[in-house]
Amino acid sequence: MTPEELIATQKAQFEAMFDMVTKTMESMEKLVVLSMQTVKETLQDSAEEAMTKLSAKDLQGVTARQAQWMEPVAEKMLAYAQHVHEIASGAQADIAKTAEAQVAEMHRKFMALVESSAKSAPAGSEPAVALMKSALENANAAYEAVRQASKKAADMAETNLRTATGEVRKAAQHSAARAKRKT
Numbered sequence: 001m002t003p004e005e006l007i008a009t010q011k012a013q014f015e016a017m018f019d020m021v022t023k024t025m026e027s028m029e030k031l032v033v034l035s036m037q038t039v040k041e042t043l044q045d046s047a048e049e050a051m052t053k054l055s056a057k058d059l060q061g062v063t064a065r066q067a068q069w070m071e072p073v074a075e076k077m078l079a080y081a082q083h084v085h086e087i088a089s090g091a092q093a094d095i096a097k098t099a100e101a102q103v104a105e106m107h108r109k110f111m112a113l114v115e116s117s118a119k120s121a122p123a124g125s126e127p128a129v130a131l132m133k134s135a136l137e138n139a140n141a142a143y144e145a146v147r148q149a150s151k152k153a154a155d156m157a158e159t160n161l162r163t164a165t166g167e168v169r170k171a172a173q174h175s176a177a178r179a180k181r182k183t
Contacts, residue, residue, distance in 0.1 A: 016102050020095050027091035038080050078165050085161055107140055
């Protein structure tokens with residue numbers, strides 16, 4: 001590897017690292033904005049709800065109002081969880097894409113280095129070069145297997161979150177409907 005290639009490789013790695021840090025910071029900023037917006041809305045909703053309950057004429061009115069209030073609160077909690085999941089999974093996908101590109105590029109360059117070294121290697125070193133190539137290919141295959149397993153796990157987690165969200169939504173609607181029937 002020439003000094004120019006080494007400098008170019010280091011520059012590319014620095015740019016990739018800076019890109020991942022930037023994407024992480026952008027995601028953190030989105031999470032902070034989402035959280036602050038949620039807190040602000042929750043405080044406002046709670047104040048309005050407290051004022052409504054204080055103006056109720058009897059305990060039955062307070063109880064009925066409480067049940068009606070729970071469904072939108074549950075919906076907002078689910079929406080918040082989904083937004084957090086979307087932000088986190090988007091950041092993870094961006095970082096994974098950058099990392100995969102880096103690993104692929106490093107693999108390509110290392111294989112090129114092995115090839116160029118093999119050309120100038122002494123006679124009889126072909127088995128050692130073949131062993132090194134095989135080890136690199138096996139390492140690359142292992143990395144790919146781990147990457148695919150991670151992707152499947154992330155997809156399964158997303159599916160489970162959607163299922164849980166639907167179940168919680170149904171339960172909240174059922175509770176609200178039951179409370180309405182009682183009043």
